[in-house]
Amino acid sequence: MPKIIPIRKLRDTSEISELCHSTKEPIFITKNGVGDMVIMSLETFEENSGMSDFYGIKKDE
Template sequence: MPQIIPIRDMKNTSKISQMCHASDEPIFVTKNGYGDMVIMSMKMYEEKMFMLDVYSKLIAAEEQLTEGKMLDGDASLKSIREKYNV
């Protein structure tokens, strides 16, 4: 379940930092009862950015498949081995 805190609780930075590191989800901050910000630990941020990169690469690969832009695996390996004398 997501954690939601009011912006006035942001004064206690040590407690907020501990909450961010203890949670596997972002923490939502409200202002006047409405969503205002989302905070998370650096580790979680890096993981989310990594997965976003993976998903964007998967989408690009799927688009290449639908356009027929694919190479034969055996032929590709053979050309790489010939090029680098492996």
């Protein structure tokens, strides 16, 4: 189930960072009840976008 939070919650950056890393899924941000942004951990982004190959990023083994 997607995680959806209001934009005012972005003030607590440590909590948002922990949430991004613990869910390993995109987090949807709403503004005035309407979808506005999506955030995720760098690891999740790399796994889902294929951009790690483009940038030459090597994952730790």
